[in-house]
Amino acid sequence: MAETRNIVILGASYAGSGAAHYFLKHVYPHLPKSSKVTYRVILVDPSAKWYLRHASPRAIASEELMPTKHVFLNTVDGFKQYGDAFQFIQGSATSWNPETRIVTISTGHGKEEQLPYHALVLATGTKTTSPLFSLQGTPHTDIQAALRTVRDQVSRAKKIVIAGGGPAGVETAGELGEMLNGSAGWFSSWPSHITTEITLITNSSKLLPKLRESIAKQAETYLNRVGVEVRYNTKVSSATGPSNGKTTVLLHDGEELIADLYIPATGLVPMSEYVPSRLLDGNGYVKNNPETLRVDEAGPMVYAVGDIGTYSRNGIMDIMDGVPVVNSNLKRDLLAAHENVDAKPTGPDRKWKATAAETQLVPVGQSKGVGAVFGWRVPSIFVWLIKGRTFMISESAVKDSLMGKNWEKEKAWDGK
Ligand SMILES: Cc1cc2nc3c(=O)[nH]c(=O)nc-3n(C[C@H](O)[C@H](O)[C@H](O)COP(=O)(O)OP(=O)(O)OC[C@H]3O[C@@H](n4cnc5c(N)ncnc54)[C@H](O)[C@@H]3O)c2cc1C
Incomplete structure (x- = not known):
């Protein structure tokens, strides 16, 4: 045999x-x-x-x-x-x-x-x-259940707190902001009507650690346009709940935020x-x-x-x-x-x-985004086209990933 x-x-x-x-x-x-x-x-x-x-x-x-x-x-x-x-x-x-x-x-x-x-x-x-952001070494049904629960909470939330100034936090805040609050008009920096108060907390002095300061600042501007407030140099000490539909988020300085939904996007x-x-x-x-x-x-x-x-x-x-x-x-x-x-x-x-550092595309809501590719800053429309429009999840892209089409061509190297 x-x-x-x-x-x-x-x-x-x-x-x-x-x-x-x-x-x-x-x-x-x-x-x-x-x-x-x-x-x-x-x-x-x-x-x-x-x-x-x-x-x-x-x-x-x-x-x-x-x-x-x-x-x-x-x-x-x-x-x-x-x-x-x-x-x-x-x-x-x-x-x-x-x-x-x-x-x-x-x-x-x-x-x-x-x-x-x-x-x-x-x-x-x-x-x-x-x-919400990853498999946990358990069956996928656990994540699907968590997604169903959070969407239900999102639909009723009046105050959402998100912790983490990396791409997961920024993108989630942007998505929720635009969906719940809409976007500011041409000459405004803030939506005319806020349905849900959304706060993004970071313990750093800037958002998006992999991107330069000016790009990170642009992300904040876009977040503000969909009604998201950013708080810098702020650390979450603990989060308790939900109890009776509320989570108490304790900050390092003793301040308490009472949220209908708390999403940790850190670590x-x-x-x-x-x-x-x-x-x-x-x-x-x-x-x-x-x-x-x-x-x-x-x-x-x-x-x-x-x-x-x-x-x-x-x-x-x-x-x-x-x-x-x-x-x-x-x-x-x-x-x-x-x-x-x-x-x-x-x-x-x-x-x-x-590959060169500073390559990251970060959609902020359904229509804007910030990023850089191989050290070159790219415009919002580029981020939208490549990532923000569909998150690269079109029917054909999904099928290609599943079937391994992305690997159809062997990547040549000198020693081959
Ligand atoms: C919100 C978010 C957005 C992101 N966006 C981007 C992006 O736009 N661009 C980018 O480049 N990166 C992005 N990333 C990072 C990217 O998702 C990760 O780099 C990628 O998922 C890593 O893939 P992986 O296969 O190494 O591990 P994972 O995706 O973490 O998968 C690990 C797998 O191992 C399985 N597993 C775990 N434990 C065991 C075990 N003991 N035995 C057997 N199997 C096990 C898990 O079930 C899982 O299927 C993002 C991450 C997050 C959280």
Whole structure:
């Protein structure tokens, strides 16, 4: 009987799904076919659906503006095209032994599976404080329930407090502001009628840490135009509730804000509980080689891609650039070890290089936005066209993501 070598990928979101599609399109076809050894990809995630969380600010505001079916993609549907080369396990990695090369997967109801791997790709990402902005390492139904609850609260809220001056906070405030309060007229800086008081709180002296001061100020102007007040240098100490429909938000200086809805849009926590602590940095991210993206201290053929790896600046660009690097090095490693599992590849590895900083597009409501691309400030209309108009969630874009069309072309490199 042929030996089956498992390429196990943990996490099936932007990074894990991307890595799996890229592997099945561009690496798998080049692996030697023999009666002795076969390869298969096993993708593992507790959620059967991939949450397109970059669109969550609009999904929070309204089902009509961002239908649930557009932001939750059925993972398995995208992989049927690869037949037996692919398997999906709905489950969560609970522990990992790099010495025995086995990952323990909990598949629910107390059941566990011991999954041996030949190669392992860690792509379990980060979760946000609020379940509205990310999967939490649990089934997608938890997030859908949270979205239903918040939309109901939004429809009745007279006072909303949002904490966090990064893109999640700014975009959410902008979406809610424009939907609930409308927008200021040509010669005004504030809407004529405020239906819902919205306050965006940041502990920093500016919004949008990745963008320069003048762009961040423009974001504030746009927020004001949809009735959002920004409070700088203000820290939320605690939030209690909701109780009787109200949440008490305590600020660092003792002031209390009573809100009908409080949304924390702060803090990212890496989902790495299953990873041995010696492989993590002080913040819980998996230490990977910033050039090869291998997890050098975890033995051969272990890689990290996406938010979970220390190489990443927690954005999709680092996934778009990281997936080809992981796959090129994985291909080199697999080919070298095909006959002799201890053999290592010769020649140079593919190396990851960070793209220029200051690349970020931040829609503020349905018609405005701020941002920069490769250090160049871009006009509001550009942000609207590329991101704000649909949050890149058109029917065809969603289908392309699901089917891995974004990875149809192999990204060339010198060592190929
Ligand atoms: C509101 C918001 C807007 C954003 N907008 C943008 C944007 O416009 N542009 C941009 O570049 N970036 C944006 N980002 C950042 C971007 O969403 C992340 O960089 C991206 O989601 C990271 O993808 P990932 O696959 O690495 O991890 P995640 O998306 O966090 O996915 C991790 C996956 O791993 C699974 N998982 C977790 N634990 C386990 C386990 N133990 N076993 C198996 N599976 C597990 C989870 O269920 C999940 O499917 C935004 C983020 C937020 C919150």
